[in-house]
Amino acid sequence: MSFFEGGLFWFTEGVLACLAIIALRTWTQDKGIRMPFWKWPVVCTWVLFLGVSIAYVGTSLGEGERHAAFLGAVCAAVIASVSGVVVWRLLRL
Amino acid sequence: MPERQLRVNRRTLIKAAGATSAVLGLSGLGLSGYRAGKAPDSYTGCEGSQGAAQDFDRKRFAVDTPPYEKVGPTSRADGRTEVIFSRVGVARSAAEKGAKIEDLDEPFKSYYAQHPEDFEFDKQNRELRRKVREDSEENRNRYILAEAWAGAMGAVSPRSIGNDPPEVSDFPRQGSREPFKMKSPAATAKLIKKVSYEFGTVLVGITKLNPDWVYQYPSSRRGFATDEPIEVPKHWKYAIVVGTPMSWDPMYANPTYGTSNDAYSKSRIVAFRLASFIKRLGYAARPHTPGNSYDLMVPPIMVDAGLGEQGRHSVVITPELGCNFRPAVVTTNLPMATDKPIAFGVQEFCKTCKICAEQCPSGAICKGDKEVVRGYRRYRLHSSKCFNFWNSTHGSMGCRVCIAVCPYTRKSNWVHKTALQVTANDPTGLSHKMLTGMQKRFYPGPEPSDYYAATLGGKNASYREPPWWLKTEDFIAL
Numbered sequence: 001m002s003f004f005e006g007g008l009f010w011f012t013e014g015v016l017a018c019l020a021i022i023a024l025r026t027w028t029q030d031k032g033i034r035m036p037f038w039k040w041p042v043v044c045t046w047v048l049f050l051g052v053s054i055a056y057v058g059t060s061l062g063e064g065e066r067h068a069a070f071l072g073a074v075c076a077a078v079i080a081s082v083s084g085v086v087v088w089r090l091l092r093l
Numbered sequence: 094m095p096e097r098q099l100r101v102n103r104r105t106l107i108k109a110a111g112a113t114s115a116v117l118g119l120s121g122l123g124l125s126g127y128r129a130g131k132a133p134d135s136y137t138g139c140e141g142s143q144g145a146a147q148d149f150d151r152k153r154f155a156v157d158t159p160p161y162e163k164v165g166p167t168s169r170a171d172g173r174t175e176v177i178f179s180r181v182g183v184a185r186s187a188a189e190k191g192a193k194i195e196d197l198d199e200p201f202k203s204y205y206a207q208h209p210e211d212f213e214f215d216k217q218n219r220e221l222r223r224k225v226r227e228d229s230e231e232n233r234n235r236y237i238l239a240e241a242w243a244g245a246m247g248a249v250s251p252r253s254i255g256n257d258p259p260e261v262s263d264f265p266r267q268g269s270r271e272p273f274k275m276k277s278p279a280a281t282a283k284l285i286k287k288v289s290y291e292f293g294t295v296l297v298g299i300t301k302l303n304p305d306w307v308y309q310y311p312s313s314r315r316g317f318a319t320d321e322p323i324e325v326p327k328h329w330k331y332a333i334v335v336g337t338p339m340s341w342d343p344m345y346a347n348p349t350y351g352t353s354n355d356a357y358s359k360s361r362i363v364a365f366r367l368a369s370f371i372k373r374l375g376y377a378a379r380p381h382t383p384g385n386s387y388d389l390m391v392p393p394i395m396v397d398a399g400l401g402e403q404g405r406h407s408v409v410i411t412p413e414l415g416c417n418f419r420p421a422v423v424t425t426n427l428p429m430a431t432d433k434p435i436a437f438g439v440q441e442f443c444k445t446c447k448i449c450a451e452q453c454p455s456g457a458i459c460k461g462d463k464e465v466v467r468g469y470r471r472y473r474l475h476s477s478k479c480f481n482f483w484n485s486t487h488g489s490m491g492c493r494v495c496i497a498v499c500p501y502t503r504k505s506n507w508v509h510k511t512a513l514q515v516t517a518n519d520p521t522g523l524s525h526k527m528l529t530g531m532q533k534r535f536y537p538g539p540e541p542s543d544y545y546a547a548t549l550g551g552k553n554a555s556y557r558e559p560p561w562w563l564k565t566e567d568f569i570a571l
């Protein structure tokens with residue numbers, strides 16, 4: 001079993017996610033952005049979409065489906081960019 | 094005093110959090126260790142024998158009646174004429190002698206009189222094979238490794254069951270053993286499934302045998318007279334269906350690089366082992382195996398046994414392997430608990446998908462609605478057109494493009510498992526259209542005509558590139 005299939009991988013992912021959340025919190029405090037509870041699910045959903053998109057591209061490449069990986073990357077980039085602008089505006093509220 | 098209280102509270106909080114973390118962490122280690130010890134993928138090198146791949150939750154999709162429609166009086170298939178391999182030799186001989194349909198013997202005369210189009214197709218395949226061989230040496234040599242691999246996969250096979258009638262060949266040798274009394278049908282079914290996995294199957298299901306699926310006349314002798322109807326033996330009460338996958342990478346490189354021989358061979362071995370196991374318990378058992386050693390039609394038996402649903406291309410679609418498998422059946426009188434059929438959305442999906450019909454180079458798969466065939470509503474497959482394409486391409490013989498392009502035929506990873514769960518649980522059918530659209534755009538195939546050999550107007554195309562180990566040009570100095 002490779003590292004990426006094992007529990008240690010997901011443990012590491014969890015540690016990294018915690019660090020990212022702490023960093024996000026610090027960053028928003030420095031920027032003077034208020035973070036009420038409803039903003040956290042919005043940001044998490046956007047990050048989750050990004051993560052799933054990147055995983056899809058990786059999986060498609062692993063399967064040898066380069067065309068699917070390319071189209072997936074393009075679609076994800078467009079959706080992530082548009083939704084990213086929306087999320088940013090929501091954060092600034 | 095207030096300062097001291099705050100310090101104590103913080104310390105208490107930290108201690109409680111530490112203790113909780115320790116308990117959770119140790120519990121997590123314990124659970125993780127338990128999973129590592131129990132997980133099927135810990136059986137290094139023997140993962141397949143643990144049944145781990147048959148992991149779809151069938152109980153949620155179990156139905157009381159199989160997902161096919163009986164619409165009128167039924168009849169059984171004539172194995173002599175409705176099985177392409179049984180009739181094609183007659184048409185070839187007729188082509189060589191210049192004979193017409195009226196010159197043929199029965200039952201072929203009647204069959205071809207009713208299906209004159211089939212006669213024209215069936216006469217062509219030897220000529221098509223000759224034209225393929227006229228292709229350039231460079232094109233022919235490209236498939237040396239694929240043909241060697243297919244041949245090697247077919248090199249090991251159990252011996253045939255002989256030509257004794259089922260009343261003799263299916264039973265343990267006379268006086269060798271009385272049937273052991275089994276404790277319960279449920280326990281027997283569990284045992285049979287477990288040993289089937291140990292024998293090498295990936296999928297297994299059990300059903301009572303519906304006599305409609307037994308050929309009316311045999312497609313090969315196997316103890317039956319070819320000119321007498323098969324009277325379904327009384328001891329064919331149950332059918333155990335097993336299935337093993339074809340190697341995934343060559344399968345995606347069909348029609349030229351793939352082979353059915355690997356799964357044929359594995360399923361044959363499983364079925365013969367299973368029949369031997371059952372006979373040693375004193376019960377009757379007969380294996381029905383590829384290629385063409387059957388006395389019955391396998392796909393509807395697979396449906397009855399809850400392994401999947403029959404798709405537009407006539408191949409059964411299973412949740413785990415899609416249609417990338419080759420099945421075998423063992424008929425027996427060993428009493429067992431049976432499985433229920435499942436309906437996980439395939440009938441609805443196939444209505445709109447049609448990718449197999451669009452990609453089929455021979456046009457054998459219908460793009461229209463279901464028709465009534467022998468009293469059951471199903472998609473009709475034009476086997477003569479299909480078999481002619483087998484003879485129109487390089488490689489190990491056969492096609493399997495419909496299997497490779499089917500959206501259900503995907504490897505086991507989170508992307509395809511998620512798509513499967515979405516389609517299976519969507520009662521609206523909206524996801525079917527969306528995912529079919531994605532499949533067509535994200536995973537396109539060549540033009541259907543490109544699958545033909547160059548000498549027949551094609552480009553020797555395959556659905557996907559061959560795996561590195563089947564690229565002849567990288568290993569053999571030509």
